[in-house]
Amino acid sequence: MPNKTWKILLVYLLPLSSFAQMLTGTVYREGTDSVLVGASVYFGGSTSGTITNAQGQFALEVKRDPIPLIISYLGYYSVTINEYSPSQRLKIYLKPKQIELKEVSIGYDGMSREQKMKIFLREFIGSSIYAQSCAIINADDIDFRYDKKARTLSASCNTALIIRNQKLGYTIQYFLDTFLHSRERTVYVGNYIFKDDNTSGNKRKIRRNRLEAYEGSRMQFIRALWDKDLEKAGYTIYRNKYEDISADTILTKIDQHKYILAGQKLKVVYKNNRAASSQLTVDKHEALIGQNGFFNTSVSWAGAMSNQRIGDLLPFEYEPKR
Numbered sequence: 001m002p003n004k005t006w007k008i009l010l011v012y013l014l015p016l017s018s019f020a021q022m023l024t025g026t027v028y029r030e031g032t033d034s035v036l037v038g039a040s041v042y043f044g045g046s047t048s049g050t051i052t053n054a055q056g057q058f059a060l061e062v063k064r065d066p067i068p069l070i071i072s073y074l075g076y077y078s079v080t081i082n083e084y085s086p087s088q089r090l091k092i093y094l095k096p097k098q099i100e101l102k103e104v105s106i107g108y109d110g111m112s113r114e115q116k117m118k119i120f121l122r123e124f125i126g127s128s129i130y131a132q133s134c135a136i137i138n139a140d141d142i143d144f145r146y147d148k149k150a151r152t153l154s155a156s157c158n159t160a161l162i163i164r165n166q167k168l169g170y171t172i173q174y175f176l177d178t179f180l181h182s183r184e185r186t187v188y189v190g191n192y193i194f195k196d197d198n199t200s201g202n203k204r205k206i207r208r209n210r211l212e213a214y215e216g217s218r219m220q221f222i223r224a225l226w227d228k229d230l231e232k233a234g235y236t237i238y239r240n241k242y243e244d245i246s247a248d249t250i251l252t253k254i255d256q257h258k259y260i261l262a263g264q265k266l267k268v269v270y271k272n273n274r275a276a277s278s279q280l281t282v283d284k285h286e287a288l289i290g291q292n293g294f295f296n297t298s299v300s301w302a303g304a305m306s307n308q309r310i311g312d313l314l315p316f317e318y319e320p321k322r
Contacts, residue, residue: 021062025090027052027071036094039073040160040173042193044080045294047315049193062086065290066257067316070191072175074159078191082296109146111153116144120155123186124179124310125163130213131311133167155179165311168213169198169206172310194315211320213312216270218305219293225251226258226291237280238267252286259286260299268305278305292316 027039035056042049043063052058060069062084072078076094084090117139125131136142138161145154161174171194178189198206214220215234224233228247236244250266252259264282279302287298293316 021086022059023062023069023084023086023090024057024059025092026056027058027073027092027094028056029076030093030095036073036076039071039076039094040175040193041069041071042191043067043316044070044191044193045313045316047194047196047317063292063316065292065294065316066288067290067292067294070175070193072160072191078175078177080191110148111146113144116146116153116155117142119153119181120144120179123181124155124188126307126309126311128213128309128312130165130167130209131309134163134165134311137162137164151182153181163310164197167206167209168311168314169196169203169210170315171195171197172313174310192310196315207321210314210318214314214318214320216304217308217312217314218295218301219314219316219318221268221270221305222289222293222295223291225260226289234271236269236272238269239265242267257288258290259288260295262286262298268303270304276304278303280305290316 027036027041028034029036035052037052037054037056039052039056039058040049041052041058041060043060044067046063046067048060048063050058050060069081069084070078071081071092071094073094076096079092079094081090081092120142121136125134125136138159141159142155142157142161146152147154155176156179157176161172161176163172163174164170165172172192173195174190174192176188176190178187180187220233221235224230224235225247228251230237230247237247237250238244250261250264252261260282262282262284264280266280268278268280270276281300281302283298283300285298288294288296
């Protein structure tokens with residue numbers, strides 16, 4: 001889809017308040033003074049973003065809670081900035097992607113495109129009722145490769161995937177970096193921004209669907225953990241054979257930020273449903289979490305919460321309304 005279309009989706013009017021802190025900067029092509037016009041600049045997993053102007057410049061209101069700043073441009077590798085300050089103007093350099101000639105396969109590799117797409121949708125979009133309502137508008141842009149010997153499926157896309165979630169009322173622009181699926185595991189990496197489509201149709205039904213998707217989600221759990229209000233939200237965390245522990249046991253606060261201590265292996269149970277429990281693991285580095293539900297890459301999931309895919313996600317601005 002041409003960049004011109006997404007200018008409509010990514011330009012937001014920011015409040016002209018004297019209290020708003022603005023993050024500003026310029027985006028360049030790596031190794032040059034050449035600016036990139038129309039680059040997407042956004043807070044990953046949010047609805048807040050903009051594009052660079054004719055001078056390669058941008059201005060974006062800073063979020064209160066920690067969310068990485070992402071800069072993406074078609075044909076270039078995305079850049080993630082985890083630490084930024086409104087007092088310092090950013091200069092960001094994007095590296096062009098290497099142009100790779102696609103391999104031409106003669107004959108059948110053991111899997112049809114239809115089969116590959118079915119696996120991709122299940123593992124990337126998900127299989128919940130919300131995921132099933134999703135449509136990838138530009139699905140023909142996805143390239144698949146199946147390694148018959150290793151039994152691995154990989155996917156790539158030279159443009160951003162445009163995913164419409166009818167039941168949750170969002171459109172997601174997803175910049176896919178990696179997708180790899182085998183019998184043992186599925187790994188996908190990318191950055192994304194939401195656009196709220198809840199402007200028509202049954203708003204009440206969409207609001208109810210969002211609440212149902214939120215309850216039992218990773219976002220809800222992290223928010224409850226940050227607030228140290230797990231019991232009220234319906235969560236119990238365990239260590240060592242169902243000996244429940246409190247949020248204070250695993251959290252530390254540095255400046256204004258909260259972290260899950262390194263080396264944690266926890267079982268998370270929602271509303272006493274142990275049959276559908278989840279496992280949260282934090283590697284050797286402390287994991288930053290936010291009041292909005294953000295968690296960094298030091299956190300990994302298994303069990304019920306790991307089954308939540310792109311079709312189940314909500315933006316960090318989401319607030320439950322009953």
